[in-house]
Amino acid sequence: MKTYRIATIPGDGIGKEVIPAGRQVLEALALSERSFTFEFENFDWGGDYFRQHGMMMPVDGLDALLKKDAILFGSAGDPDIPDHITLWGLRLKICQGLDQYANVRPTRILPGIDGPLKRCKSEDLNWVIVRENTEGEYSGVGGRMHQGHPIEVATDLSLMTRAGVERIHRYAFRLAQSRPRKLLTVITKSNAQRHAMVMWDEIAAQVAKEFPDVKWDKELVDAATARMVNRPASLDTIVATNLHADILSDLAAALAGSMGIAPTGNINPERLYPSMFEPIHGSAFDIMGKGVANPVGTFWSVVMLLEHLGEFEAAARVMQAIEHVTANPALHTPDLGGTATTAEVTAAVCAQVTSTAKSHLTVA
Ligand code: ATP
Numbered sequence: 001m002k003t004y005r006i007a008t009i010p011g012d013g014i015g016k017e018v019i020p021a022g023r024q025v026l027e028a029l030a031l032s033e034r035s036f037t038f039e040f041e042n043f044d045w046g047g048d049y050f051r052q053h054g055m056m057m058p059v060d061g062l063d064a065l066l067k068k069d070a071i072l073f074g075s076a077g078d079p080d081i082p083d084h085i086t087l088w089g090l091r092l093k094i095c096q097g098l099d100q101y102a103n104v105r106p107t108r109i110l111p112g113i114d115g116p117l118k119r120c121k122s123e124d125l126n127w128v129i130v131r132e133n134t135e136g137e138y139s140g141v142g143g144r145m146h147q148g149h150p151i152e153v154a155t156d157l158s159l160m161t162r163a164g165v166e167r168i169h170r171y172a173f174r175l176a177q178s179r180p181r182k183l184l185t186v187i188t189k190s191n192a193q194r195h196a197m198v199m200w201d202e203i204a205a206q207v208a209k210e211f212p213d214v215k216w217d218k219e220l221v222d223a224a225t226a227r228m229v230n231r232p233a234s235l236d237t238i239v240a241t242n243l244h245a246d247i248l249s250d251l252a253a254a255l256a257g258s259m260g261i262a263p264t265g266n267i268n269p270e271r272l273y274p275s276m277f278e279p280i281h282g283s284a285f286d287i288m289g290k291g292v293a294n295p296v297g298t299f300w301s302v303v304m305l306l307e308h309l310g311e312f313e314a315a316a317r318v319m320q321a322i323e324h325v326t327a328n329p330a331l332h333t334p335d336l337g338g339t340a341t342t343a344e345v346t347a348a349v350c351a352q353v354t355s356t357a358k359s360h361l362t363v364a
Helices: 015-031 047-053 061-066 081-098 162-178 194-207 221-230 242-255 295-310 313-325 342-363
Strands: 002-013 036-042 070-075 102-108 124-133 136-145 152-159 183-188 215-220 239-240 264-267 275-279
Touching: 002 015, 002 081, 015 070, 015 136, 015 295, 015 313, 015 342, 047 081, 061 081, 070 081, 070 295, 081 136, 102 162, 102 242, 102 295, 124 162, 124 242, 124 275, 136 242, 152 194, 162 183, 162 194, 162 239, 183 194, 183 221, 194 215, 215 221, 221 239, 221 242, 264 295, 275 342, 295 313, 313 342
Parallel strands: 002 036, 002 070, 070 275, 124 239, 183 215, 183 239
Antiparallel strands: 102 124, 102 264, 136 152, 264 275
């Protein structure tokens, strides 16, 4: 029997509630699987670790992760620590250190979820946003001088490399090719940003030649926000820079019903390093400790993790269990207008995974 080594990093805030819930789902799955099991290792990195050690994770933390098959991550963010420290000290350190250059964010309106777009049928909204995850606007290049003085100067350089842009476009075209509609929209801002974004467009056109069966178009990022709201069915796979996709995917999550539902994968496509899966929401301190965090974004991240491991049948079973549960309004958490707790939703998804496992094992 295969054993997958999974690192769990709950991080901060509701990450500490939803990641144990995600682990419960994986454990329920493993109990009923003949061909694989999981070996978990939990890492207590984040805000509390920072208060004790002055850093968000240990200096040799990445070495421990290298030995894993996949990582399940919660969130990084603490009201008492500046956001740029929590973000750069943990999540970005892992994404850049493990070269997880493709950030993949599927968005759909799940059964039973009421999206805010009045004229949008749930089948009209079925997107995957591919975000460049290691350079661009979040390259970290820049600096400040004369701090606090009237002549203070600060820069953040958006750095794009041909290799970095080419590999993310190729990943996005390949993903679009694997989806039924074979449709890709390249998000740009080359009208105003006339150097790096022009190179971004040129490389997209070059890579497109390798994928003659993929239909593709270009959209300015500002126009893309309106198109997502007014013509959602005109989009399928979307590729964008680090900053643009960061913003568009929050919009996508809200249009699909709640920030609590959306998942993401930070992928190293060449599999030289482990990939990391996480709900897109942050630490949500306003609801922390109340037991009402929506765990669906984490469960969907678990589905992506299983797909990445090649366990497609198990992934499909967990996704069906999630959809079975979201279809029941009595199992909606308060962000979806319901009264269910994290524990109730988790128990329902685990029960569904177990019950479908019985038929799955009988048939096998
Ligand atoms: P961070 O600064 O770490 O990104 P944040 O609290 O500013 O986090 P998010 O957590 O991304 O921002 O979400 C904003 C709000 O959406 C939260 O304050 C919370 O009210 C709600 N929310 C986010 N995730 C969930 C969830 N899983 N379940 C319920 N509500 C959520």
